């Protein structure tokens with residue numbers, strides 16, 4: 001656990017915590033963006049440039065913007081939502097703990113990852129675009145196609161919903 | 171001799187670093203490069219504001235600034251002093267922290283892109299494997315800064331401006347990235363250095379710039395249109411829209427913060443222009459093989475100035491688009507054309523090298539363009555607008 | 562074809578850009594403080610007071626009748642009438658303004674004061690670079706700053722001034738003729754009276770001589 005990892009992890013966790021704790025919705029989104037950026041930095045630290053920059057492009061550039069857009073469209077004044085009641089806190093905590101347990105178990109039981117702790121970090125494989133393209137087109141072509149179909153369906157659905165609204169307005 | 175001249179900055183840096191202990195050398199090397207980039211491009215910003223005001227003036231039968239210094243050359247300095255000494259006003263209702271962070275983030279994000287831009291031979295801050303991707307990733311940070319500025323000001327104009335700006339940036343980011351993908355398809359690399367190296371070879375005296383291929387030309391034009399929109403420049407300057415929403419998302423900023431927005435916008439414009447040069451115009455490569463003795467960075471800045479002049483020229487010519495025209499152009503024209511261009515680049519890749527692939531690829535781009543243009547015209551999307559009351 | 566209009570526009574701006582270096586038509590800007598366009602004759606900015614002769618205080622044509630003060634729509638003229646009288650251009654004793662102020666920050670250059678003045682004493686100036694850093698005192702013009710010579714008037718509005726001068730000269734000639742007639746009549750009456758007195762040494766009917774006027 002290096003110093004830079006500690007700092008990045010701290011930033012990420014702090015951003016995520018702030019995203020949950022802050023009262024103003026826009027502040028939450030901005031804090032969430034900090035968290036996303038922290039995760040991207042972690043990817044970069046692992047030498048996964050492609051994934052890291054995609055993380056920034058997709059999460060900071062698109063997801064966060066989408067979120068703030070939604071907030072801007074729906075809510076004109078910043079409203080302070082009251083703190084959720086205690087039982088909800090408890091339920092949320094339980095779910096979070098469960099997810100964490102599952103993930104921790106998955107990582108821990110994967111003996112490979114433990115063994116593959118890099119003996120010489122500078123030799124960490126850095127996937128080139130070519131490799132990623134090859135992998136997508138050969139090994140993972142079926143999942144790719146399925147995801148593509150799903151996204152197209154979602155896109156068409158969104159367009160249909162928007163079109164329907166316009167007919168109504170006429 | 172030409173070698174030395176070409177590498178003079180690199181050598182100077184190494185010479186300077188020689189005086190430092192080895193432990194801090196990498197850090198100081200990066201620091202030196204960053205400071206150099208910031209200084210050079212901030213100066214370019216100053217020159218560009220002068221150039222723009224002069225050029226626009228001439229296009230509008232005026233002289234432009236001519237009072238401060240010879241030919242008004244010190245005008246940027248005067249502007250800078252003015253904006254530095256102005257009162258910094260923050261609206262009472264504003265979200266102070268976010269309001270303060272927005273211009274800083276914008277400028278920081280706009281400078282980040284330069285990390286992967288090769289300014290000359292061996293003159294790149296970091297040669298990232300995923301350089302192009304990095305460039306677009308940090309470009310998307312600017313959207314966030316714009317949103318923060320517009321939202322935190324708590325003014326309906328700035329919010330409207332931010333909405334427009336973000337809608338525009340998102341819409342044009344798609345064609346921007348798709349237009350540059352053709353180059354990545356051809357070179358098989360996301361590294362900007364590799365892309366320039368591929369173009370810095372010559373057949374006879376002619377360079378291998380991608381703009382001299384059918385898909386490259388179409389890609390370059392599409393890229394530049396999208397880049398104009400990305401950098402909020404006329405005719406796509408709706409987010410500013412002085413006549414409707416006064417100054418858009420930075421209306422509530424004054425003094426130095428306003429200047430920062432200005433700086434960020436121009437620095438972002440230079441960055442996208444530099445990206446266009448890197449992708450299509452051969453980066454720092456000389457236009458003819460017999461001109462390679464001219465230092466590479468001079469070629470880069472010559473090309474950059476040419477593109478900036480083109481931006482100014484377009485700004486002096488075209489009126490601002492309406493919001494629906496803007497969106498129609500993005501989704502009905504730019505997006506299909508970039509996809510078709512992608513197809514052309516693919517066909518080029520698979521056809522045997524020779525004369526045959528030229529007309530085929532040109533046709534793949536040109537025929538849909540003409541058809542699309544006709545179709546859009548018939549739908550009266552790009553027609554002269556007739557007004558009911560004011561004529 | 563899509564985009565040919567854009568190319569046409571670009572060609573036009575390019576023509577403007579390069580033309581501005583060679584042709585005067587494509588660079589119409591005047592470098593204002595150093596260069597000025599010649600004024601057209603009908604130009605007008607704010608009113609001024611005309612005086613004849615060399616001394617502005619002596620020669621002011623204004624007789625302080627205060628018509629302009631009453632007619633000025635935004636009420637930006639302030640006049641204080643003198644207690645005594647002094648001879649005007651024609652020689653008639655008249656009042657004169659001891660104060661005559663125009664607040665040109667209020668004046669709307671309507672020229673009504675000029676239209677109503679029966680003495681051609683107030684006219685429109687063409688001076689327009691009047692900006693000042695004193696927005697009250699600097700824009701409240703007093704008598705002295707308002708007074709400008711008839712030559713100045715002739716210079717800025719030659720045609721109009723010539724007509725005014727001709728009319729005034731005519732009036733003056735008439736007044737002079739009248740004065741001469743009066744003088745000669747008085748002289749004649751005096752000689753007649755003298756003759757009568759010589760012929761008839763009785764007390765002379767003095768008022769009759771006065772009544773003959």
Ligand code: SF4
Nearest residue numbers: 633668669671672674
């Ligand atoms: S020009 Fe009009 S407004 Fe000005 S002083 Fe004369 S009457 Fe008044």
Ligand code: SF4
Nearest residue numbers: 623624626627629678
């Ligand atoms: S300027 Fe003319 S109208 Fe005004 S007070 Fe003097 S004489 Fe009368």
